[in-house]
Amino acid sequence: MKGAPRIQALAAVAVLAVLPWLTGNAFLQHMMVLWAIYALLALSLNIIVGYLGELSFGHAAFFGIGAYTSALLAMQWGVPVWLGPFLAAVVAGAFGLVIGFVALRIVGPQFAILTLGFGAILHTVTNYWVDLTRGPMGISNIPPFSLGPIALDFTQARNMYYVALAFLVGGIYICHALMTSRRGRAFVAVRENPSLAASIGIDVFRTKLHGFVVATAISGAGGALYGHYLRVITPELMSLQYVAALIIMVIVGGKGTIVGPLIGALVYVSLLELLRAAGPLRLVVFAALLTACVIFLPGGLVSLWRRLRERRQAPEPSGAPA
Amino acid sequence: MEIVVFAQQVVNGLANGMGYVLIAVGLTLVFGVLRIVNFAHGEFYMLGAYFTYYVTSLAGIDYLGALVIATVAVAAIGVFANQFFFRPLRKEHEFTILLSSLGLALLMANGAEYLFGADPKYVNTRYADETVDIGPLVVTQQRLLVIAVALVMIAGTYWFIRFTRMGKMMQATAQNPEGAALTGINTGFVHAYTFAFACGLAALSGALVGPTAMLTHTVGDWAVLKGFIVVVMGGLGSITGALFGGVLLGIAESLGGGYISLGFKEAIGYAIIILVLLWRPQGLFSVGSGRR
Numbered sequence: 001m002k003g004a005p006r007i008q009a010l011a012a013v014a015v016l017a018v019l020p021w022l023t024g025n026a027f028l029q030h031m032m033v034l035w036a037i038y039a040l041l042a043l044s045l046n047i048i049v050g051y052l053g054e055l056s057f058g059h060a061a062f063f064g065i066g067a068y069t070s071a072l073l074a075m076q077w078g079v080p081v082w083l084g085p086f087l088a089a090v091v092a093g094a095f096g097l098v099i100g101f102v103a104l105r106i107v108g109p110q111f112a113i114l115t116l117g118f119g120a121i122l123h124t125v126t127n128y129w130v131d132l133t134r135g136p137m138g139i140s141n142i143p144p145f146s147l148g149p150i151a152l153d154f155t156q157a158r159n160m161y162y163v164a165l166a167f168l169v170g171g172i173y174i175c176h177a178l179m180t181s182r183r184g185r186a187f188v189a190v191r192e193n194p195s196l197a198a199s200i201g202i203d204v205f206r207t208k209l210h211g212f213v214v215a216t217a218i219s220g221a222g223g224a225l226y227g228h229y230l231r232v233i234t235p236e237l238m239s240l241q242y243v244a245a246l247i248i249m250v251i252v253g254g255k256g257t258i259v260g261p262l263i264g265a266l267v268y269v270s271l272l273e274l275l276r277a278a279g280p281l282r283l284v285v286f287a288a289l290l291t292a293c294v295i296f297l298p299g300g301l302v303s304l305w306r307r308l309r310e311r312r313q314a315p316e317p318s319g320a321p322a
Numbered sequence: 323m324e325i326v327v328f329a330q331q332v333v334n335g336l337a338n339g340m341g342y343v344l345i346a347v348g349l350t351l352v353f354g355v356l357r358i359v360n361f362a363h364g365e366f367y368m369l370g371a372y373f374t375y376y377v378t379s380l381a382g383i384d385y386l387g388a389l390v391i392a393t394v395a396v397a398a399i400g401v402f403a404n405q406f407f408f409r410p411l412r413k414e415h416e417f418t419i420l421l422s423s424l425g426l427a428l429l430m431a432n433g434a435e436y437l438f439g440a441d442p443k444y445v446n447t448r449y450a451d452e453t454v455d456i457g458p459l460v461v462t463q464q465r466l467l468v469i470a471v472a473l474v475m476i477a478g479t480y481w482f483i484r485f486t487r488m489g490k491m492m493q494a495t496a497q498n499p500e501g502a503a504l505t506g507i508n509t510g511f512v513h514a515y516t517f518a519f520a521c522g523l524a525a526l527s528g529a530l531v532g533p534t535a536m537l538t539h540t541v542g543d544w545a546v547l548k549g550f551i552v553v554v555m556g557g558l559g560s561i562t563g564a565l566f567g568g569v570l571l572g573i574a575e576s577l578g579g580g581y582i583s584l585g586f587k588e589a590i591g592y593a594i595i596i597l598v599l600l601w602r603p604q605g606l607f608s609v610g611s612g613r614r
Binding site: 053055108109118121124125128244247251279280281283284286290291295298 | 418427
């Protein structure tokens with residue numbers, strides 16, 4: 001990052017840091033924390049969906065693994081909560097390594113089905129391994145992050161926001177660094193044309209595995225933040241509902257970009273609350289939003305901005321964006 | 323005695339398996355002809371079960387009549403689903419089509435919760451409580467009905483694809499859409515027809531198997547997972563594979579649930595697809611063609 005982009009990025013971080021002070025409303029601050037955590041998760045799925053070009057239907061399982069790892073480490077073995085997200089990332093990444101090592105040999109719809117199978121097995125195991133996970137009851141009273149005597153749970157949303165934001169900025173930096181590196185360009189080459197990528201010496205399988213492990217590790221860290229913040233986790237975190245939620249964020253926001261998943265998470269979190277009164281209809285709206293984006297706006301909401309700018313720069317009507 | 327228990331498990335598994343086969347045949351047809359991995363396929367199963375419930379309980383029509391009404395109605399809905407969710411994306415990447423089907427699945431499952439309520443329903447049939455004794459085995463009439471109808475439908479589907487004009491047009495479209503269009507086949511019509519046919523089969527399965535369990539709006543997830551497992555086992559696009567895969571899964575689950583644990587039963591299917599996809603990604607019964 002040099003020059004203008006660097007200034008823009010710093011300005012964006014500054015704005016995000018000031019944001020919780022613009023409102024004294026604890027609920028809005030709570031929403032900001034949720035946004036930061038979901039944005040981190042969406043960002044991690046985006047590495048697989050947007051950069052590697054494979055659809056994973058099992059991503060929520062790694063989110064769940066992270067949440068359970070960090071909660072159990074803190075509660076059973078007294079591991080400091082601040083270490084939780086990092087250890088959760090290591091464990092989720094290790095699961096990602098094993099599952100990716102097996103699953104990434106397959107591509108396309110079969111890969112999606114395979115990840116669905118792995119996700120469902122992890123969900124089932126979490127549900128039935130009652131001795132470790134307490135089964136469908138879930139784990140409650142998870143210790144929160146703390147700063148000295150202050151516990152950073154949902155009563156301290158403003159402080160927790162900075163923890164989540166720090167992880168989010170870290171996640172963004174990882175994505176940015178990855179995509180501007182040689183490895184990131186390999187990701188895109190593999191997405192666009194695996195055979196051609198292989199012909200110029202890119203190891204397609206290892207490239208994909210690398211991306212998959214980074215993505216699962218980040219989502220593990222996100223899971224840990226989620227667990228220590230809300231202090232209750234259940235196996236539902238690994239269910240298809242969360243898989244769908246993450247996919248909606250990435251696709252509606254705009255896959256293959258860094259800003260897209262952030263916007264997608266914002267749309268998701270705000271609609272989730274704004275439509276709370278609508279009951280079951282709320283999920284219908286999300287589904288409609290996903291479908292509408294897939295059919296009419298394949299680039300997601302970020303592509304609207306790009307389209308607008310292109311139109312301003314080129315006076316004559318240009319063709320459909322590539 | 324032990325052998326009787328075993329045989330009983332196998333028969334129960336066979337009935338479940340035939341329900342899976344009906345789901346999977348549609349899924350495999352849609353993949354073979356339209357090249358769509360339809361994540362929303364299970365939702366048509368769910369609709370079939372709900373329609374049967376409402377037709378029998380509200381309209382007071384006999385169960386067998388409701389079976390036919392539900393199948394035809396869901397097939398008609400299938401025409402619209404194809405028209406709005408898949409037809410505009412015909413030329414798109416399979417990734418986009420898969421996402422569109424996910425959107426449709428969520429739309430239908432959550433729409434069902436909105437329309438039909440979240441409380442579980444029970445489809446009443448007069449066959450569910452009546453049993454038939456076959457030697458030492460006891461089978462409910464409902465299970466026999468599932469097996470019988472499924473066998474007839476699969477034989478019928480096989481015959482339809484092999485010998486009728488429409489079936490041959492489906493085969494041609496599956497093999498080469500452009501070539502089929504060149505010979506004057508309206509591939510758009512064949513696609514719509516195949517999709518509706520598949521939805522009808524899924525609905526029929528829902529109407530038949532629905533009464534054996536509690537009915538909720540999330541049952542479509544369950545159905546599509548079973549369908550995927552069967553289709554992956556049998557090979558995407560193979561009807562014979564779907565038949566063997568479905569029966570195999572039904573019996574494996576029944577035995578696993580009976581002898582190991584009920585929780586484990588659900589995991590068996592997933593373990594099977596993982597092993598099959600890694601060992602033979604083209605499926606156990608596939609002849610190897612059908613890949614793009």
